[in-house]
Amino acid sequence: MTGLSVRNLSFSYGSRRALSDVSFDIPQGAFCALLGPNGAGKSTLFGLLTRLFTSPEGTITVAGHELRKTPRAALAEIGVVFQQSTLDVSLSVERNLKYFAALHGLAGAEAARRIDAALDRLDMAERRRETVRDLNGGHRRRTEIARALIHSPSVLLLDEPTVGLDAASRAAITAHVHDLAAETGLTVLWATHLTDEIRDTDQLLILHKGEIRADGTAAEIRGNTPLTEHFLRVTAQPA
Numbered sequence: 520m521t522g523l524s525v526r527n528l529s530f531s532y533g534s535r536r537a538l539s540d541v542s543f544d545i546p547q548g549a550f551c552a553l554l555g556p557n558g559a560g561k562s563t564l565f566g567l568l569t570r571l572f573t574s575p576e577g578t579i580t581v582a583g584h585e586l587r588k589t590p591r592a593a594l595a596e597i598g599v600v601f602q603q604s605t606l607d608v609s610l611s612v613e614r615n616l617k618y619f620a621a622l623h624g625l626a627g628a629e630a631a632r633r634i635d636a637a638l639d640r641l642d643m644a645e646r647r648r649e650t651v652r653d654l655n656g657g658h659r660r661r662t663e664i665a666r667a668l669i670h671s672p673s674v675l676l677l678d679e680p681t682v683g684l685d686a687a688s689r690a691a692i693t694a695h696v697h698d699l700a701a702e703t704g705l706t707v708l709w710a711t712h713l714t715d716e717i718r719d720t721d722q723l724l725i726l727h728k729g730e731i732r733a734d735g736t737a738a739e740i741r742g743n744t745p746l747t748e749h750f751l752r753v754t755a756q757p758a
């Protein structure tokens with residue numbers, strides 16, 4: 520089954536073309552890295568996937584629900600971690616998650632059960648009563664990922680989730696999310712411009728100047744060349 524399917528998606532800001540005829544499929548339970556340099560169109564794609572804005576050109580299908588035709592059903596299947604943190608730093612980890620659960624109509628024992636499960640999953644259960652302001656960047660990111668899982672989405676979108684983190688936190692969060700996909704069947708789309716976050720077995724999409732330039736496993740795409748070198752070569756080509 521396909522977790523996320525995008526067909527012939529294009530988008531322009533006025534006369535500026537940001538995405539051109541983008542198509543790809545991510546199987547359920549796969550970790551897919553979306554690799555692109557600054558300005559490639561990653562945030563634009565995320566904006567379209569989360570319906571921040573819409574395009575008349577192309578189709579997005581989330582866990583079998585077409586976003587244009589059944590937006591509520593499609594969006595209910597999506598969890599998002601945006602580039603900029605959206606946590607309330609004056610509240611505890613648990614309180615942030617409770618508010619988010621309430622937004623999804625979850626309260627009482629059901630909300631508590633889901634919050635426990637999400638915090639456990641991210642190794643954050645012991646920090647649940649800490650105020651977000653007192654957490655380091657890595658733990659804040661984990662809190663955001665836990666929050667994005669509370670409504671049990673089948674697709675998790677993360678827009679450069681390791682920006683600003685130190686090397687150890689980056690590695691830990693990358694490993695956590697890989698495990699989530701492998702162990703729970705979550706479909707993951709992970710936007711990044713950092714090649715060391717990508718494993719050879721991951722699905723890899725290279726986006727450059729609004730176009731998909733490669734789609735396959737990272738191992739297939741890079742061949743015998745280190746991924747960083749391959750990426751630099753692909754993105755040095757004129758559009």
Ligand SMILES: Nc1ncnc2c1ncn2[C@@H]1O[C@H](COP(=O)(O)OP(=O)(O)OP(=O)(O)O)[C@@H](O)[C@H]1O
Nearest residue numbers: 532535536537555556557558559560561562563564
């Ligand atoms: N609001 C906007 N108005 C006009 N052009 C825009 C707007 N937002 C983005 N663009 C342009 O669209 C293209 C894609 O930008 P986008 O932000 O999607 O790329 P990105 O891959 O997310 O880059 P970054 O890694 O820097 O966030 C770029 O050429 C950018 O200048």
